[in-house]
Amino acid sequence: MSITLRTLTGDSLTGEITPAGDKSISHRTIILGSLAEGTTRATGLLEGEDVLRTIGAFRAMGAEIVRQGPGQYEITGQGVDGLKEPGDVLDMGNSGTAMRLLSGLLASQPFYSVLTGDHSLRSRPMGRVVTPLRKMGARITGRDGGRLAPLTIEGGELVPITYESPVASAQVKSCVLLAGLNTAGETTVIEPAPTRDHTERMLTAFGAEVERDGLKVTVDGWPELKAQSIEVPADISAAAFPMVAALITPGSDIIIRNVGMNPTRTGILALLDLMGANIERINERNAGGEPVADLHVRYSELRGIDAPREVAPAAIDEYPIFFVAAALADGVTEARGIEELRVKESDRISAMAKGLTALGAEFTEYPDGARIVGNPNGLKGGATVDSDTDHRIAMSLLVAGLRCAEPVTVTRCDNINTSFPGFATSMGALGMRVEEVAEPQS
Numbered sequence: 001m002s003i004t005l006r007t008l009t010g011d012s013l014t015g016e017i018t019p020a021g022d023k024s025i026s027h028r029t030i031i032l033g034s035l036a037e038g039t040t041r042a043t044g045l046l047e048g049e050d051v052l053r054t055i056g057a058f059r060a061m062g063a064e065i066v067r068q069g070p071g072q073y074e075i076t077g078q079g080v081d082g083l084k085e086p087g088d089v090l091d092m093g094n095s096g097t098a099m100r101l102l103s104g105l106l107a108s109q110p111f112y113s114v115l116t117g118d119h120s121l122r123s124r125p126m127g128r129v130v131t132p133l134r135k136m137g138a139r140i141t142g143r144d145g146g147r148l149a150p151l152t153i154e155g156g157e158l159v160p161i162t163y164e165s166p167v168a169s170a171q172v173k174s175c176v177l178l179a180g181l182n183t184a185g186e187t188t189v190i191e192p193a194p195t196r197d198h199t200e201r202m203l204t205a206f207g208a209e210v211e212r213d214g215l216k217v218t219v220d221g222w223p224e225l226k227a228q229s230i231e232v233p234a235d236i237s238a239a240a241f242p243m244v245a246a247l248i249t250p251g252s253d254i255i256i257r258n259v260g261m262n263p264t265r266t267g268i269l270a271l272l273d274l275m276g277a278n279i280e281r282i283n284e285r286n287a288g289g290e291p292v293a294d295l296h297v298r299y300s301e302l303r304g305i306d307a308p309r310e311v312a313p314a315a316i317d318e319y320p321i322f323f324v325a326a327a328l329a330d331g332v333t334e335a336r337g338i339e340e341l342r343v344k345e346s347d348r349i350s351a352m353a354k355g356l357t358a359l360g361a362e363f364t365e366y367p368d369g370a371r372i373v374g375n376p377n378g379l380k381g382g383a384t385v386d387s388d389t390d391h392r393i394a395m396s397l398l399v400a401g402l403r404c405a406e407p408v409t410v411t412r413c414d415n416i417n418t419s420f421p422g423f424a425t426s427m428g429a430l431g432m433r434v435e436e437v438a439e440p441q442s
């Protein structure tokens with residue numbers, strides 16, 4: 001039995017919310033904490049299914065990871081060459097980040113390992129990490145010539161490379177940089193466009209030599225990583241759901257606390273600003289090497305926009321919820337150059353096209369994007385739509401329900417737990433009415 005949720009048409013949203021911890025930073029905290037000498041202390045760590053998979057993998061490789069309280073962890077690392085062979089297959093569940101970052105790390109460890117995942121993860125492209133790793137001398141095999149997981153890794157000594165990535169992907173960049181950690185010499189990645197830089201920031205904080213020069217990032221092998229204290233901020237990718245919920249629901253006025261404002265992640269704010277959103281950044285500060293702010297969000301009369309292509313990497317996970325804002329804006333919104341959405345947990349262009357069309361929106365798919373004719377008067381709703389087991393599709397369609405005339409039912413919502421456990425309760429506290437439905441509707 002999978003979880004089906006239903007949103008009832010909303011009253012205004014009010015109050016405060018601290019969304020789930022940043023997923024990207026949480027994975028990296030576990031990874032670097034497990035490679036450092038000493039005990040890393042983390043607060044605010046995301047206890048979502050994806051991060052729990054990363055924790056499980058590192059425990060299986062000898063790291064000592066102790067939960068002290070909600071989001072509070074102590075990680076005692078083993079050094080960059082101190083991990084041990086896991087006794088079983090490492091199942092990364094639904095997490096592309098975990099699988100791609102670990103493939104790099106494991107390629108340079110002197111042992112055998114196998115990475116697998118759920119149905120969605122086993123259909124996502126892995127050639128993008130296997131190709132550079134093979135250039136470094138890694139011995140990796142997988143289905144379809146190494147393009148698909150499970151991946152089998154016979155780890156060993158690698159040679160450093162300079163890799164020009166054809167895809168703007170922080171996971172590819174991080175994979176190669178992590179492979180470079182246990183490799184003598186300088187490993188360099190050149191990106192086609194800037195992507196989230198949490199790996200570089202955190203490596204530097206742990207004491208590695210990382211050099212950035214425009215789109216080029218270089219790491220020196222065999223650093224001595226020193227344990228750190230890390231305050232994980234709330235995830236802007238999770239914050240995007242209450243943000244858009246408040247923007248589209250008349251009378252809403254909410255505060256979203258402690259949101260990570262790393263400029264490689266704030267593309268959604270740029271897009272919503274262009275639409276005329278009333279979002280005030282308050283209490284801007286620095287927490288553990290990452291900028292953080294509280295966001296004061298009020299209902300706004302949004303207008304359709306041409307989404308600038310260059311924003312894509314900094315907003316990549318937020319397009320599904322951005323499409324919801326577009327469907328309720330005045331005018332037409334177009335977003336192009338976002339074909340990467342087709343290889344996420346689901347094909348997110350097609351999943352949102354299906355879902356929003358069923359709710360009454362006018363949505364046209366392009367191979368690399370979408371065109372949405374907004375309706376500021378609201379959608380009809382009254383349909384059962386499927387999340388395609390994708391957490392971001394599930395949450396986006398549930399938020400759309402706030403502005404539908406009839407309730408919206410979303411099936412297969414279990415994976416909300418990968419990135420935003422407690423979503424329904426937290427949104428409920430703001431006044432959004434989300435209820436669990438006993439039997440899937442059809």
Ligand SMILES: O=C(O)C1=C[C@@H](OP(=O)(O)O)[C@@H](O)[C@H](O)C1
Nearest residue numbers: 024097168169170171172316317
């Ligand atoms: O490095 C990361 O933590 C992530 C990078 C992005 O993926 P890509 O690198 O595939 O763009 C993003 O979509 C994902 O949710 C998290």
Ligand SMILES: C=C(OP(=O)(O)O)C(=O)O
Nearest residue numbers: 094095096097098317344
């Ligand atoms: C794409 C995502 O994650 P991952 O690639 O880690 O599965 C996401 O969280 O939207």
